[in-house]
Amino acid sequence: MFSKACEYGIRASIYIAEQSMVGKRVNQKEISKAIDSPEAFTAKILQQLTKNNLINSEKGPSGGFTMETHAIDKIKLSNIVSAIDGDEVYKGCGLGLKKCNEKKPCPAHDKFKIVRDELKKMLETTTIKELTFGLKDGFTFLKR
Amino acid sequence: MFSKACEYGIRASIYIAEQSMVGKRVNQKEISKAIDSPEAFTAKILQQLTKNNLINSEKGPSGGFTMETHAIDKIKLSNIVSAIDGDEVYKGCGLGLKKCNEKKPCPAHDKFKIVRDELKKMLETTTIKELTFGLKDGFTFLKR
């Protein structure tokens, strides 16, 4: 569904958001430990998210990453996905024709469109904030 | 969503089925021309589909690929996808945790499950046959 980079990006975003909500800044090492991802690779992804203004970074001792608290319920899953994978997965043709095209649809278009639009709606309405809720109570997990 | 290999595999299957329904056997060259895919790579994928008994192949002059007519409405999209990509896409965790796990779900589990199950249902109920209908009438397309 998504690339590894994107999966790490989403997990990292959720973790950063959760920590930001209790006023904590987290660094690369903590993040990759919390979400069980390769440290250097994750660092690259964090750079991407930073460039896309989805998270903030600060250098130096006691530096690290945060998500602005007022943004946590504004940022949607789709923002993370677009920033890393682009929007092909929820806008492109399921059979790989360049651009999904209503006028010249692939044979699976009608079937795919339903699923893809559901995915799109889900990504565009799900906030990072709501994904943090189960975490601190131990109902949901960012690694296993 | 799917790999390139899988996209080609689905398009090829639909084309082969369509031709088989009018009694025509098609070879690698025709197929990759019809679906606009790299010939040698497509040949590999056709081998996979053959091994999985989704299509039949015959060697020699006038050889090529067919789909058994009585199977065309039995074979589902999920059969093609599983044969090439496996079932990760509609059974795995959306955030990349190994195995989706109801007991220890990722934060996005509930949201993802809905979409993924819809995808699963679509793939498991859509037959190759119904995907061929629009083709000959020029309503749907395997390339653009």
Added chain:
DNA sequence: TATATTTCGGATAAAATTGTCTTAAATAGG
């Protein structure tokens, strides 16, 4: 039987993705 056609199978190559390493830049704190 000889030949041309076609799939099969394995090796190889190119490109994209995933992952690592090293150095530079920023910054907090002594």
Added chain:
DNA sequence: CCTATTTAAGACAATTTTATCCGAAATATA
């Protein structure tokens, strides 16, 4: 100002995916 810590940036490496190539095997047909 100096040092330790942390992110930024770019080069590099490994792996996976995508794609090509070639010789062998099968087969129709002349």
